[in-house]
Amino acid sequence: AQKITQTQPGMFVQEKEAVTLDCTYDTSDQSYGLFWYKQPSSGEMIFLIYQGSYDEQNATEGRYSLNFQKARKSANLVISASQLGDSAMYFCAMREVWMDSSYKLIFGSGTRLLVRP
Amino acid sequence: DGGITQSPKYLFRKEGQNVTLSCEQNLNHDAMYWYRQDPGQGLRLIYYSQIVNDFQKGDIAEGYSVSREKKESFPLTVTSAQKNPTAFYLCASSIRSGGHNNEQFFGPGTRLTVL
Numbered sequence: 001a002q003k004i005t006q007t008q009p010g011m012f013v014q015e016k017e018a019v020t021l022d023c024t025y026d027t028s029d030q031s032y033g034l035f036w037y038k039q040p041s042s043g044e045m046i047f048l049i050y051q052g053s054y055d056e057q058n059a060t061e062g063r064y065s066l067n068f069q070k071a072r073k074s075a076n077l078v079i080s081a082s083q084l085g086d087s088a089m090y091f092c093a094m095r096e097v098w099m100d101s102s103y104k105l106i107f108g109s110g111t112r113l114l115v116r117p
Numbered sequence: 118d119g120g121i122t123q124s125p126k127y128l129f130r131k132e133g134q135n136v137t138l139s140c141e142q143n144l145n146h147d148a149m150y151w152y153r154q155d156p157g158q159g160l161r162l163i164y165y166s167q168i169v170n171d172f173q174k175g176d177i178a179e180g181y182s183v184s185r186e187k188k189e190s191f192p193l194t195v196t197s198a199q200k201n202p203t204a205f206y207l208c209a210s211s212i213r214s215g216g217h218n219n220e221q222f223f224g225p226g227t228r229l230t231v232l
Contacts, residue, residue, distance in 0.1 A: 004159075035220060043205060045160075045223035091159055104150070104175065105221060107159030 002027045002096045004108035011113050013082045020067070021077040021111045023092030029053075033095040034075040035105065036066065040088045048090075051075055079113075087115045119144045121224035123208050128229045130202075138193045138227045140208035147213050149191035150221060153177060154205040163206075166191055167213075195229065202231045 003026040013019035025034065036048040051059045051066045059066040067076040079086055089112050093105040121142045130136045142149065148167050152160040162175030166185040180199025185191055191210075195202045205228050209221040 009157075037223075043207075043226040043228070045207060045209070045221075047220040047222070050220060093159075104162050104165060105160070107161075109157070109159050 002029070002032075002094055002106050004092050004094050004106055006092055006108035006111050008111045009109075011111055012116060013079075013086075013113065014116050015084060016081055018078060018080045019082055019113065021079070021090050021092075021113065023075045023077065023108060025073050025075060025092075025094050027073075027094065027096075029097060031097075034066070034068070035093040035095070036064070036075075036077045037091045037093060038086075038088045039091060039110070045091070049077070082115045084115050084117060087113060089113075121208060121210055121222055123206075123224040123227050125227060126225065128227055130229070130231050132231055133197045135197060136195050136202075136229065138195065138206055138208075138229070140191045140193065140224060141189055142191075142208075142210045142222075142224075143189060144210055144222060145188070146210035146222070147188070148211045149185070150209040150211075151175075151181070151183065151191070151193045152207045152209065154207060154226075160207060163193065202229060204229060 005024045032053045034051045038046045049059050049061045049064045051068045058068050063080045065078045089110045091110045092108040095103045096106050124139045150165050151163040154160050161177050163181050164183040166172035182194045207226045208224040211221045212219045
């Protein structure tokens with residue numbers, strides 16, 4: 001079965017510094033996708049970034065980048081120039097092929113990031 | 118604006134009562150999902166629907182039921198058979214269930230507390 005592991009329950013970072021949130025995954029599929037979502041205290045899940053298993057370049061979206069190391073099965077999220085508004089829970093998720101052509105997301109347990117002023 | 122709405126935001130119910138959580142989307146998405154989130158944990162899939170009048174059980178479907186009579190709506194009923202219903206419930210939708218990078222869009226969630 002596919003699995004997502006986030007080993008950092010909580011992280012602190014100083015405002016304006018960069019921070020890396022770890023994510024490792026386990027799958028036997030050749031084709032898969034990895035997502036990162038942000039969950040503020042309000043509860044809504046906000047999509048941040050996506051990496052496909054066949055993408056040769058690491059994904060980037062503004063201040064977010066994904067450090068994808070396929071051989072190590074890791075997909076770490078890097079947030080550059082942290083802002084106070086980045087304080088939230090962050091979830092790594094993997095797309096699992098399910099019910100033939102459909103898919104579902106498998107989520108990790110999350111990392112709570114606190115940005116210090 | 119396009120998006121997903123869930124109502125109510127907070128819901129309190131007595132033990133043994135059925136309760137229905139609303140989820141509406143105006144994104145014209147085919148696929149819709151219900152997730153449950155417990156404190157300090159990630160999301161777990163309850164039910165999933167790819168098209169109208171069709172839905173499949175997720176990983177933790179016991180004690181829950183859904184319907185998909187309209188493309189825009191995917192209500193979730195938490196029945197009295199659900200042993201621990203107190204949780205945060207999130208509804209999501211996506212353009213289609215397959216494909217590569219079609220992310221799921223989430224609603225604001227409903228926090229259910231059973232007294």
